Amino acid sequence: MSPSAALEIIDSYFTCEFTTLARDGSPVTWPVSPRLLTDGRFLLTTSIGLPQKAFNIRRNPRVSMLFSEPTGSGITQPGAVLIQGDATADDRIVTDMSSDADLDALVVTITGRQPASAFWSTWFGRRLMWPYYIRLLIYVTPRRVLFWPTRDFTSPPEELDLSEVHRVG
């Protein structure tokens, strides 16, 4: 039961708290919207206007993602999932959000969940925040997955089998 409950959380929560490690080793945490892929990796993106995540990953690939914010997910008894893993952030700049099937699916999901983001493609939005759709791709390969059936983080989490955490279909 736990893998499917964890997958529902990963798929339904709008954001996760994504952490990279700065040059001095301190964690830097920011909400992001990732997508779990069929091969078990996660895809997320960042604008070239917010490149620090990518810089940190190129220096130290160790990252984590905590799925713990259930607002809007429709899940009535929310739990939490922590992914620890290794990330890559190539220097390739992407400006066509449909150039890759996984990226396209991620942007469709975010756009559907955040209708107000349409502002960034209006005449004014394009001029104001022109880097918004100029993006870097970040892939995370999980090495450890912990699951809390409730959001009681003082209770011991359940460690899930990595092979069970991937998108189906």
Added chain:
Amino acid sequence: MWAEAAKWLNKFPDAVLTVTDGDGYPFSVRVSTSPYDGATGELPVSLPDAVDGAEGPANLLCHSHDEKLWNLQLITVKGIFEKHDGAWLFRSESFVPPSKLAILDFVRNARRSAHRYLGKRGLPRPDVNWDSIKGIQRRAKA
């Protein structure tokens, strides 16, 4: 000194505490913000046994969004995570309260960073495929 941080933290029922574990990976859990001491900047924390060797740099993140992933709020407190008398403690080191013009700061900083990113690589500003964005928006509404 930490009264302002306490005021902001208390707007949220809990915060995401992130530390680095014994293997060198970030590790995050939610913790209650109510025990945060505005006089000392300290927050006592109970951690699950799954975390080991967590002493060192840490941060607290509070964020929220509405059902439409909008009205975003976010604050961060940077600090140190350490053990005192056998109990875990987050000790604040820096906090910058969000500005009323945070969105303008965000946009200005993002534009500046993007210029720098392209400039260092000798790249012109690339064209975005807006037809692709419009197609995605149509499919997202369907």
